[in-house]
Amino acid sequence: MCLAVPGRVISIEGDDPLTRQGRVDFGGVIKSVNLAYVPEVKPEDYILVHVGFAITVLDPREAERVFEYLETLQQ
Amino acid sequence: MKYRDEYRTADAARGYANAIARITTRPWTLMEVCGGQTNAIMRFGIDQLLPKEISLIHGPGCPVCVTPIDYIDKALDIAGTPGVILCTFGDMLRVPGTKSDLAAARAGGADVRVVYSPLEALAVARDHPGNEVVFFAVGFETTAPANAMTVYQADREGLVNFSVLVSQVLVPPAICALLDRPGNRIHGFLAAGHVCTITGYAEYEPIARQHRVPIVVTGFEPLDILEGVYRCIHQLERGESIVENQYSRAVRRPGNQLAQQVMESVFQIVPRHWRGMGEITASGLGVSPAYQTFDAEARFGAVISQDESQGECTSGAVLRGETRPDQCPAFGTRCTPEHPLGVTMVSEEGACAAYYRYRRQVRRPVE
Numbered sequence: 001m002c003l004a005v006p007g008r009v010i011s012i013e014g015d016d017p018l019t020r021q022g023r024v025d026f027g028g029v030i031k032s033v034n035l036a037y038v039p040e041v042k043p044e045d046y047i048l049v050h051v052g053f054a055i056t057v058l059d060p061r062e063a064e065r066v067f068e069y070l071e072t073l074q075q
Numbered sequence: 076m077k078y079r080d081e082y083r084t085a086d087a088a089r090g091y092a093n094a095i096a097r098i099t100t101r102p103w104t105l106m107e108v109c110g111g112q113t114n115a116i117m118r119f120g121i122d123q124l125l126p127k128e129i130s131l132i133h134g135p136g137c138p139v140c141v142t143p144i145d146y147i148d149k150a151l152d153i154a155g156t157p158g159v160i161l162c163t164f165g166d167m168l169r170v171p172g173t174k175s176d177l178a179a180a181r182a183g184g185a186d187v188r189v190v191y192s193p194l195e196a197l198a199v200a201r202d203h204p205g206n207e208v209v210f211f212a213v214g215f216e217t218t219a220p221a222n223a224m225t226v227y228q229a230d231r232e233g234l235v236n237f238s239v240l241v242s243q244v245l246v247p248p249a250i251c252a253l254l255d256r257p258g259n260r261i262h263g264f265l266a267a268g269h270v271c272t273i274t275g276y277a278e279y280e281p282i283a284r285q286h287r288v289p290i291v292v293t294g295f296e297p298l299d300i301l302e303g304v305y306r307c308i309h310q311l312e313r314g315e316s317i318v319e320n321q322y323s324r325a326v327r328r329p330g331n332q333l334a335q336q337v338m339e340s341v342f343q344i345v346p347r348h349w350r351g352m353g354e355i356t357a358s359g360l361g362v363s364p365a366y367q368t369f370d371a372e373a374r375f376g377a378v379i380s381q382d383e384s385q386g387e388c389t390s391g392a393v394l395r396g397e398t399r400p401d402q403c404p405a406f407g408t409r410c411t412p413e414h415p416l417g418v419t420m421v422s423e424e425g426a427c428a429a430y431y432r433y434r435r436q437v438r439r440p441v442e
Contacts, residue, residue: 002110036224056272059323066082074094
């Protein structure tokens with residue numbers, strides 16, 4: 001129910017902040033996504049999408065932490 | 076797929092499993108709140124990578140499972156009203172009401188439509204001005220902003236034939252209710268990462284402090300869950316109890332404030348009945364007074380609460396984390412996804428369905 005899928009924003013359409021749409025690539029499947037809740041999003045950003053809405057922009061720097069933390073544990 | 080496949084590597088998973096084994100000195104019981112995490116744990120066999128001292132128990136984090144039977148009955152009642160189109164997420168179709176379910180109502184001629192997004196229900200209302208269109212708005216904080224935005228847009232467009240039947244629930248009050256139960260044996264929590272993308276995690280800090288439980292905001296991939304477990308055990312072994320954010324690529328402490336604003340204007344906090352847990356104060360969302368005209372209960376009559384008898388089904392205890400699915404005498408024999416006795420076997424994210432799908436054999440008993 002709280003499933004959210006990561007996807008890459010290809011392009012952004014619309015001026016109305018409530019109905020701004022992104023074309024989003026989910027590993028080859030392209031879908032239209034509502035971007036109202038991620039006003040800061042830019043093309044090429046990765047977002048998490050839940051029931052047709054982007055809920056957060058993924059942070060590429062923070063995405064590495066899982067591996068960096070593991071390295072500190074293995075030293 | 077980027078942001079998914081890299082978190083499924085076996086070497087890193089083994090690295091975390093070894094690190095967990097190195098620091099674990101005694102038995103600990105952790106609860107993952109979210110049904111999506113339960114599903115991942117079963118699917119990837121994450122619990123089997125952990126030392127035998129660690130028990131993962133499964134929480135009430137499946138909105139489909141905790142929706143009381145009264146709401147299913149109300150949805151059936153609405154779907155049976157002439158001229159109504161009922162739109163719902165697919166997960167709700169086979170959830171049993173008192174006498175029937177939405178799939179059977181649809182087979183019997185009711186106009187029940189499955190939507191992927193609440194915005195599709197809004198499009199149905201635009202396309203069918205002569206019908207009443209009702210969206211069955213179920214979910215946790217992850218889904219609430221999408222459902223709220225849909226009502227907000229309906230209001231902005233002046234759509235008079237659209238309303239929502241709301242059975243939205245909130246995670247933190249449920250965690251508190253579990254911790255307050257007599258005989259509670261949960262030492263630490265993996266908090267639901269996607270819920271926290273919306274809410275942030277400041278609200279969890281007083282819970283961790285007052286109940287002295289570590290809470291680790293955790294993602295959904297195998298490495299996320301293993302790191303979440305490591306961080307939780309690390310705190311427990313050191314006698315700490317703070318909130319940590321494992322899922323920092325998606326979650327920030329304040330959450331998504333725009334989503335919170337829309338949620339707070341369209342919805343208000345209300346008491347809610349949870350299947351298996353009874354009524355929990357301030358644990359749900361209902362339509363706020365400003366948007367009352369979009370409340371399906373105002374149009375079609377209020378939901379009437381009733382006592383639920385579970386029959387042979389142990390889903391109440393499963394949702395409270397008091398028993399595991401494979402400890403139920405009916406599991407996999409009298410109760411299967413094809414012939415479910417209860418909702419935790421019906422829902423894709425129910426713990427019983429996850430056990431059935433990925434693991435049929437009985438495992439070691441809970442200590």
